[in-house]
Amino acid sequence: MPTFTDDQATQYDSRITRLVPGYELLHQLTNAQLQATLKDNAHILVVGAGTGKEVIELASINPTWKFTAQDTSNDMLSVASDKFAEQGISDRVTVHCGPLEKLKTKADAALCLLVLQFVEDNGDKKQVLKNIKASLNKDAALYIADLMRPETLFERDAQLLTCAKLGLGEAGQTHIRHSLENEFYPLDRMRFSELLHECGFSTIPKLYFKALGFSGYVI
C-alpha cells in the first residue's frame, strides 16, 4: 500500500481528489446520513482518519459531536492534528495512532472511508472489522467506502481516463495503474457481504455511493 508518510501525507489533500472520482461527493453523502440520523452528543469513530477530512466536516455540522480519529500513519494524523488545532476542535477529538483497539466509550457511528482497500483479506480485514464492531453501540451504523473488484473489463480504464480529466498527469496515471493492480485488495460484493457477516454485522450492506470502482455502503 502507499506509505502515507512524508510527502504522501503533506500532499494527500491535493492529490486524493484526482485519484478518487467523486471524493467530495462521497464525503458529502456520508456526512448527510450522519446529520440525518445522529443526535446531539454523539460519539463518532473515524477509522483511517487520514488528514482529518471526516472529523473536520462533521465537527462543523454539529458542535456537540465528539470523535475518535484512528489511523496507522503518524504523518497523516500529524497533518490532521494541526488542522484540528486550527479549527479549535482538538478538545472534541481523541487521536489514536496504531491499530484500532476496542474503545472505552462505544461509538454511535463509525466511518471507514477508503481504508480497507489497503488491508489484505488474509484475516487482516476481518480483524479491523471485528475491532470496529466491538467499538460500536448496538444500533450504530458503519459507513464503508472502498475500491471494489471491477465489474466490467473496461471499468479500470475508464477510471484512469476520469483521473486524467481530474488533472492527474501522465506519470501519475502510470503510477496509479500499477498501484491499482498491486497495492489494493479489492473485494467483490459477495465476499464483502460474507466478510461483514463473519464479523458480526447482520444487516445487508446498502449501497449509497458508486463511482466506477469506488463504492460506499452503509451497514
Ligand SMILES: C[S@@+](CC[C@H](N)C(=O)[O-])C[C@H]1O[C@@H](n2cnc3c(N)ncnc32)[C@H](O)[C@@H]1O
Ligand atoms: C486513502 S486514505 C483515506 C483517508 C480518509 N479516510 C479520507 O477519506 O480522505 C487511507 C488512510 O488509511 C490509513 N490506513 C491504512 N491501513 C489502515 C489500518 N489498518 N487501520 C487504520 N488506518 C489505516 C492510511 O494511513 C491512510 O491515512
